[in-house]
Amino acid sequence: SAVISQKPSRDICQRGTSLTIQCQVDSQVTMMFWYRQQPGQSLTLIATANQGSEATYESGFVIDKFPISRPNLTFSTLTVSNMSPEDSSIYLCSVEAYRGSSYNEQFFGPGTRLTVL
């Protein structure tokens, strides 16, 4: 298993500002993922954070809006830039636990609850 922490746990931000969310894992992992979950909704993958290369973004998400860093195998940051109220959501990071050919469950951090006014 993997233990994941996120900072901050929650924040209230003003429109037009940016917030950087940190994700720390207690072990080295190859792949880290950033999701967005709006209240009562499902999880939407924003991007995959790769160590040593640029993040891979899903359709509808761009680097200018959600820049990601992955400086090492245990840490990643997601920045939500030039925020608007529509960015209010829970942001979750996760890592993949690879146990061999048949197991690749994901472990999730506790999430960062963002409210944009």
Place this chain on the structure above:
Amino acid sequence: GQQVMQIPQYQHVQEGEDFTTYCNSSTTLSNIQWYKQRPGGHPVFLIQLVKSGEVKKQKRLTFQFGEAKKNSSLHITATQTTDVGTYFCAAQGYSTLTFGKGTMLLVSP
């Protein structure tokens, strides 16, 4: 990308009643995972199904993967208040997961 449809969106049962959520895909899935998210919590992995027709049990929970690997179900027998939460299925792509919309389960004592 892959899409998975999950039904129902919401179910409210009395404690002791059974509960089932269904997940369907238009394409064949390599595998499917199930997660549970308690209110205010984060998703927690429950199980992964890989083989056609696979059935796995975890105490009162029974997970099935269809013969065509296009659908899956999670059945809870004799629900308890601790079962409250949202249950998500997730389809494995090349390196990412696509989550269904989830089924929110409410259990009244």
